Amino acid sequence: MYQNCTPLPKYHHDATLASLKSNKFSGLITSLPETPLSLTRQLPTVSFDRPISREIPMVSCDNYGGGHLIAQTVLKRGAKEILIFCGSQQDLSPINERLRGMMDCFQKRQTKFSTAYLDFTAGNLFKQVQLAKLLTGQKYDAICCSDDITALLVKQRVRQLSYQPLVTGFDGSNFVRNFFPDLLTVKQPIKDLAALTCQLLDQRLRRGHFPSGHKQELPVTLLDL
Template sequence: MQPKLADVAKLAGVSVTTVSRVINERGYLSAETKEKVFSAMQQLNYQPSLAARVLQGKQFKLVGLIFASLENPLIAQVVEEIENNLFSHGYKAIICNSMDNPEKEQQYLKMLMANQVDGIITGSHNEGIKEYKMSGLPIVSYDRYFQNKIPTVSSDNQAGGELAARTMLEKGSKKFMLVSGSLEKRTHSNSRITGFEAVAKDHKLPVNVVEFPFNATPTIRRATLREKLGAYQPDGVFCTDDQTALLCIQEAKKLGMRVPEDVQVIGYDGSNYVQEYHPELSTIVQPVSDIADLLVRILFNRLQKNEDQLLDNYVLPIKLLQRDSLRN
């Protein structure tokens, strides 16, 4: 049974009012009294009601983080850095993993509003969820389009796609394959494709595009990549995320294609995990620490209602990490 305020008061040998004053830091209380109350709370594993603290005028200092999938090493790193940044400023995070499910994202938004979060940072890509407009909360987006003037932070996706194409061209590739997630959703990351195709078009080179839905399993991705690589025989492949690029390298080798002699491969994201554990992959690196820092700083700007003029979009520079999947 959940312990109550009266249970804490009884064990501490003080009144319910005194326990409430200790919890809400109201008025003068001796160190001895506070110690008794805190000791009783610890023994009973009593957690003060957040709702009660709001009634007492206490701020939650909670921020909701909504992202599509924490399985992606890049997203996991972004969320971790945001959470650490928030914690250093005295805020705690409620992390919601929407799995790109609109209904799930909608339910999470309702939960965050019910829990009186101070603001939301979102990196999920579902459109038309009215709760974002209804919440009245400060919201900042990572790599996601919003129509209602919500600031967005992203890496320079267009430049990343262009850099991938130019690099493989300079190193001898002329027959391109591009592997991406679903193109149905309007995300900033789709600009990676636009940039890559623009460079290929300038050089009058065709691009074979392979598209995966968000929920495609690794098994499905492997089978599809094996089929497309075998049928098209590209000599340069750009994948719009690192996990798919790693699968591409594996399947190419199974088909007897040498990487990078026969086919060059470039991914996109450059998470710490990929850089440390997969030296075989060349990738376009996003500035994760800068992205996380900027998302939090913009959110705090909105929380404090500063008069600073915010942009609709903040675009941060990318860089190429060249390793074994590219020719020297």
């Protein structure tokens, strides 16, 4: 099985797809929205967190509900100037569910917000330049990030700029909780998500079928300060 949670460089991506097409794998778990449909018709496939097509089952956490929880918490802290910051442009267009949860909550409360993204495939130096350009001279009350890694990069940059907006993440991995316990974030049930994803794929491999286009969501937990 092949599983990937971040976009691959094009040459690596092409090589991986070629390897999959050569029937060296019996099944596929993917989070790449650009996974070719021709490949998913050859291999039993389950998508994690990214819709591929109506025919492919998808497993995810309650991204919309998690985004809504983050937005509610930010508003309770009194934030009025808010930036929604994404780890990739794909998260902005089409808007994924966790961002939509944030936006719907802010719009309902008639709260001003902006959106921006970071080119996560770029090198560290270029990412630092992007962050500097985006944040220098700005005074956001809160910066709501699409994931914890982006949030940690933002927290590092705003410390250098000597101002302290509320920075939030999304994912809540053990690493983040152990080493950055002060990050306000949403915890995904990673083990349960992994088990369910593998269970769905195993059903297809063993029984030859599972409901097409079936989506299953698991609840999330807010990790407050």
